[in-house]
Amino acid sequence: MSKHYTVLVIDDKGSPVRERVVSKRLMAALVATVCITISAIAAGGYHYTRLYRSVAEKEQMQSQIMRQRADIESQRKQLQTFAQNINELKANLISLNEFESKIRILANLEHKADQASLFAIGGSMPDDLDTDLPLKEGHDSLVRDMHTHINQVNQASAVQQNSFETLLKSLKSKRNLLASTPSLRPAKGWVSSDFGYRVSPFTGRREFHKGIDIANHQDTPIIAPADGVITYAQEKWLIGNMITIDHGYGMLTRYGHLHKMLKKKGERVKRGETIALMGNTGRSTGPHVHYEVHLNGVPVNPMHYILD
Structure with a gap:
């Protein structure tokens, strides 16, 4: 059995055919080398392709992780901002509560409950949210605290709203009371006779x-x-x-010896509005107005109700 191969080499230029003798062992080695080379190239290409894809996927994952980290960081900053807004809202509610207390003092209204009752947390003010807390460590804790504080702020807002509504009603009542309280001198002139006991110019007797x-x-x-x-x-x-004015709240004023009455029974009048002209009618010693103030049916000193 032959142990070699004869290889004919023919070129395309018409040169004579040349023979080459190659041993089977060498041919097998050549074939094996070619197969190994092709396999190595194929394996290298496969691994390269996988490596290229892995690098691309890694870069894509890194880019996605960076975006997620940026989103998380943005959300954390938003949480901190939201926590700061909650603290500011609590501070504003406290300021409104203090402002209402001042109004009640100025208007001499019933004293309002203190700040602790505004939030109703065991008699003490809730601590502010810690906006400087490292969110990587206390993210869940801050979120829980925010929910708690939001509930507290909502409850406090409802309490403050009801309190303001009560205050408004009280102020309206006060305004009506002040508007109905005599405070002006009913006429220019001099006081010729005071309130209280005196000797009557007509009878010479002591009378009230x-x-x-x-x-x-x-x-x-x-x-x-x-x-x-x-x-x-x-x-x-x-x-x-004579003219009588009912001011409400038990207040009544009376004006006598008028020369001319400019208002009729049933008409409403405003503070400072002219209602009559001074005269000398009835039993009188000269032109003047007799002015009375009654509180709950009892005559009181009109000088106590003249502030101008």
């Missing part, structure tokens, strides 16, 4: 004078010292032409 007399020229304007409703406007025996 229920008001004050303010004297001036006839037809001097007489004004309403507070808001109210005219409940009487006609002549009444010794006091002459």
Whole structure:
């Protein structure tokens, strides 16, 4: 059996055919080398392709991780900002509570409960959220605390709203009371007779004078010292032409010896509005207005209700 191969070499230029003798062992080695080379190239290409894909996937994952980290960092910053907003909202509620307390003091209204009752947490103010807490360590803790504080702020807001509504009603009532409280001198002039006991210029006897007399020229304007409703406007025996104003809240004022009445029964009047002109009707020693103030049906000193 032959142990070699004869290889004919033919080129395309018409050169004579050449023979080459190659041993089978060498041919086998050549074939094996070629197969190994091809396999190595194929394996290298396969591994290269896998490595290229792995590198690409790694870069993609790294890029995705970076984006996720940026999103997480942004969310953490938003949580910190939100926590700061909650702290500011609590501070604003406390300021509103203090402002309301000041208004109540100025308006002489019932004292309001303190700040602790605003949040109603065991009688003490809740601590502010720690916005400098490292979120990598206390992320879940901060979120839980934020939920707790949000509930507290919501409850405190409801309490403050109800308190403001009560305050508004009280202020409206106070405003109406102040508007209905006599505070102006009903006429220009001088006080010719004071409130209290005196000797009557007509009988010479000691009697109780229920008001004050303010004297001036006839037809001097007489004004309403507070808001109210005219409940009487006609002549009444010794006091002459008389007007009575009901101011509400148990307050009533009376004006006598008028020359001319400018308002009728049932009309509403405002503080400072002219209601009559000074006169000398009824039993009188000269032009003046007899001015009375009644509180819950009892005559009181009108000078206590003249602030101008």
